[in-house]
Structure formats: structure tokens, C-alpha cells
Amino acid sequence: MSTRIRTTARLVLVLLLALGPLAATGPAYADTARSGEPDVSLSRQEAGAGASVTVRGKGWRPKTLLTLLVCGQNAIGGTNACANDEGRAVTTGKDGTFRKRIPVTEPPxxxxxxxxxxxxxxxxxxxxAALKVAGHPVKPLPRDETGGRLTVLAARLDGDSGILNWFGAPEQRKLVLTVGNLGSERAKDPVFEVGTSHGVFAPKWERQQWRGTVAPGKKERIELPVELASGARGEYTVAAKHGEKVLTEQPWDVGRPWGVTLFWVLVFVVVPAAVFRLGMVAVDRVRPRQRTGAAPSPKASSGAKARAALAAFRQVGQNGSEGRHVKPRPGRTRMPDPAPEAPPPPDHGLPWFTPDTQPSVPKQEGPSG
Incomplete structure (x- = not known):
């Protein structure tokens, strides 16, 4: 029996010696988080601006995107107290852990x-995770003068889109909170932070102070305005927090501003058609028109006269060959009846003479008798 006890003691001693170096690595990666809660730890507790530290985390949701920021005043002022320009992003693994090296910078x-x-x-x-930034000033934390311990009993987004939002105007809503005071002190003029986030982007927090007092054990209705940028569309999330506690998160589905789409359709379809129509009207006005009833050209007039004279000469010749004789009355000269106008002969356009110089037709003599 004593042999078994000695063997067990030796095994325990060996295990303690094996685990001793792991436990002596210092508090850099000590597990201070409770089971199921996210936790972060640093490779060192103090560093100067320009250096870097390694941040390790565990207990987070798998495949979750995180932001790592160096903040002052224990980050009680939200991201306004953090060095946002030097922040880093990291995604947790399947086991909810991560490791990321970030630069140390002086927060605002x-x-x-x-x-x-x-x-x-x-x-x-x-x-x-606490970090001492060497050379950065240290001041006491601001005193919380509001008091009380607020919690949200009910929350909703009030408001609706109008015709101006259909054409891209900024969407506006009211975050209506029913807040109860669970503390023993009055909450006077509490300050809330309202943030809107779109997709995977971090929310942009805006401080808003509500004027009023929430007595211990009482509840009040608080309205906080929320506004998006012009032309915003898609799925948004509106969150409100008091101090370090996020009170509520409300989804907000913003529709597409179809009026803007209609406007661009009119610009690229109707406007070119109108410009084309105006151009056609201008071309129609500038184009020379053929005047009706205009006087014929001198060449065409001389040709027509020559053809008419030739037709009359032929008619007179035909009347003489038939033996017709019209006795003129004394003191009066009878003019021959005008011959019907015959269609003009085809003009072959001979190059060596013009209609005014056409050859004369010999006079036909009547039958001998």
C-alpha cells in the first residue's frame, strides 16, 4: 500500500514540475475571464508610443470580425476616446480565439x-485589457453625475419614408426607448450614444443628452433622433448605449431611392431624344426650299418658244396642203386660230446646236393639178 502511495506522489510531483514553466510565464496571458465570456490579454502591460503589443483573445464567437483599438479614459467615452486611425481588424477562428499584433499609439x-x-x-x-502608454498623461476618470442604473424595457423605431426620401433625401427616424431606473439614485440628464451600422462596418456613435430625470424604480419614455446619409439604402442596425452598456439594437431596412433611378433614366433617354428633335427642326429651317410658281430659266423659256413656233409652222403647212383658203375681210386681218399645244418633242441634248438654232423645216407644196 505504501508503495502505491509513493508512486502516486512521484507522478504528481512530475506533473507539477512539467506544468511549472507554463504557469511561470507571467500574467501576460493569464485566463481572467469567466467561462463563456470573451476575454483579451496583452503580451506586455506597458509600452511606449511607436512600439507594438500582441493581443490574444478567447471566448469569442467563431468567425467573428473584431476591431482592436487603444483607448484612453478606460474607453468610457466610446470610440471618441480611442485612436481610431491606428486600429486593427481581426477575425476569430473556429474555436473563438485570435492573435493580432497592433501598434501602440497615444489616444486622444x-x-x-x-x-x-x-x-x-x-x-x-x-x-x-489594461495598457500603460509610457509618456502619455494620466488623469482621474470623469465623475458620472447622472447616477442611477438604466435599462431598456421596450424599444422601437418610429417614422416613415416620404416622397423626398424616394428621391434620395436623408432617411430620418426616432428611436423610442422606454427606460427604467433599477438603481437607488436618480438619473439626471442621462447621456446616450446612438450608432448606426451598415453591413460589416462598425457603428458610428453620436452622443445625445436627454433632458430629464428618471427616478429610482420609475420609467420614462425617451426619444432619440436618428438620421442616415443621403441616398442610403440596404439593411442598417441602430444601437443605443448608456455608458458601457448597449441598451438595444434595432434593425432598419432602408429601401432603394427609385426616384433617383427614374431621374437618370430620363436624363439618358428623354434628353437625347429631345436634343435630336431640336436638331432636326433646326436642320429643317436652315435647308433651302424649292419655290412653287417660279419663273422658268431663260434657256428653258427659249426652248419652249422654239417648240411652240415649230408646231404652229407645221399646222399652217398642213392647212395649206389641204387647199384651205380663208378670204380676209376688207380692213380686217384674220389671224389664224391658235393650234393646240402639242407635247414637246424629246430633247436629246445634241451638243452642236441649241433649241434656238434648230434646222428649219422645208415648206411642203401641194399636189400638182
């Missing part, structure tokens, strides 16, 4: 500073 607010990891997609989740 004084320390105490933290490295904050926040989800970009899906349900909101965040975790902080």
Missing part, C-alpha cells in the same frame, strides 16, 4: 488606457 484622451476589442458583426460584445 488621457490614461488610464486600455486595448478594447469590439465585435463588428452580429450581437454586440466587447472586452478590455
Amino acid at each position: 484622451k488621457p490614461c488610464p488606457c486600455v486595448v478594447r476589442a469590439t465585435t463588428v458583426t452580429g450581437a454586440h460584445a466587447s472586452a478590455d
